[in-house]
Amino acid sequence: MKRIVIKVGSAVLTEQNRVVRERMAALVDLIVKVREKGIEVILVSSGAVAAGYTLCKLDKKIVANRQALASIGQPKLISMYQKKFGKHDVVVSQILLTADDFDSRKRTYHAKCAVETLLEQGIVPIINENDVTATEELVFGDNDQLSAHVAHYFDAELLVILSDIDSYYDKDPRKYEDAKPLKVVREIPKESLEAECTPHGSFATGGIVTKLKAADFLLKRGRKMFLASGFELKDAYAFLIDEVHRGGTLFLKRFDEAEEGVETA
Template structure:
């Protein structure tokens, strides 16, 4: 592997009414190791702007304009934490805010690719998020799982890793069935799985397991791989990404 995209969700970066700084720190440590020990180019897709904004201002998050306002407050707070932590590893990061149209328009997608290549070639870690502060609903992906999948494809990454509040895909709901077994390798996603109801586990999240399946399906159709594992405990992420040892988590890949 040469280039990977890592996506971290709001549920991972939020703890109570505060930003989960320790988890953010652990994520930065992982990325630093991937860059320095494996020589990987890493693109980070980070949720958490709305959650970070809510630590400064408590608004009704069911209202779209309120969520946009919280994102406006939270995005610089989030970047402040990332910049501080990456600096401790002698690494620099940059912010890229995108919407769905950036990947649909040939001119805009070429511009985004050009900027991405400049950042990566200069050893900068791009941090992507949806530009949901000013964009209307029609221009947004709606969740960062889809943004991450598109980024992995359009920026020619070898793998998308999603760090989530779930540690993989199971054959049934592990919260309801203690006998549920993890599906470690998935080559195909059934249509009924893609049509399930979205069930985000956090009031700050916009996705759930279905949005992750849709992201995986998007990449499988384009012969790219996706790995889903926990963002709370990065042990499995270290095993898979750093040591190339697939002990746990779900790898979506074509047979």
Template sequence: MKRVVIKVGSAVLREDDLLAVTRLNNLVDLIAKLKKEKKYEVILVSSGAVAAGNIKLDLDRKEILNRQALAAIGQPLLMKYYKKRLREHGFKCAQMLLVEEDFDSRKRSKNARGVMEILLENNVVPILNENDVIANKELLIGDNDQLSARAAYFFGADLLVILSDIDGLYDSNPHENPNAKMRKFVETIEQEDLEMKHTPNSEFATGGIVTKLKAANYVMKRGIPMYLSSGFDLTNAYDFLINEEHKSGTLFIPEKG
């Protein structure tokens, strides 16, 4: 069976001052369908801990310690929702919190791989996030787009899927150019595009299109394709993952050789 890493961003999981429970439910429904139809083993990388924590406690998110405190509050809240919804589909979930060192250290990455294989062999849905509650700046990967790219490579995924408020890569900024066209296929990412200023669309997000491009660049160089689509409306994700039809969204194609 193929293996997919699905990453969902904070902008998708928060709606005003509340968790976007409907969108979270829709995501779980997609994951359950992928598993029930034996399309993929699924590893979920979920943002949203800080946003979920902020629902319970209003702190200045610009301060790193405040963000860590909010993540500590929000992470179990997120897991509570995932656990409840996955249980309704007959699946268990598990939480894995990782930092940069878990991928850089041969011993730690080997241990993480071992745990991951046990979870997937037992039909458990692993839910990954950065361990940003206790990690300092040097240990953090920085954003969950990069975490998902590393997870796809280190855990042997056949595909990385990023579900975001960005529904694909356009040939120009669609917010500024009404005639911007989506690029359905991307084979090469220019260095200048990787060095653009980050422009997150949500106050809780840490990236924007640049972090998606960096994630795509990372996996493409390692032979793994990446699909970027909307997390607000999963129609295109269903078409691509379930029906194997690429109607919309951007597919980043790995380098050959």
């Protein structure tokens, strides 16, 4: 792999109305090790609203308040990343995008040029939704969708979603004790894509449905997605560093798994 996108959500980065610095540090350590393998990394990160809430206690249920919290929290979030990456002498940048930016060839082209320039300089682009203006995306939690678009339009070979959901299961593991994780998924049932979105955390706006939609978007365009736990990063390390598929779910279209360069454990 030459280039990947890693997406981390609020359910992983935040807890008890704050950004969990230890989890952010663990994520940064993972990215640094991936880069040491010669792989370019684009990070799509949620967490701005939670970071803003630590400085201003507004009612998160009101959209205008969430937009204000995002505005307050975005510079704080980037500052935290700067400190964590700075310990590894890695420079980061901030890019705020909305779905509208991918509806315009001109804007998509300019965004891609900026990302290409940053990656050429060894800088990690950190992308987030522009929550202040992206009202619809803010409500429906489309950072999963955003990361899929980033992976496709910015020519990444793989999207890695680190979540509070460690795999895609054959049934809801919260309801059924016999639910089994699916290791490889090549097609997503239509009913799963149309299911109700069920976010877990107070700052989270996604759920398994938004992740499946992101995977479906990439599958239809011949790209891959890997879903794994963002709390315990052992499956991500195994897949990205050791190139062994132990846990998590890989979404891909191709039928020759040997071509993927990842062993199945």
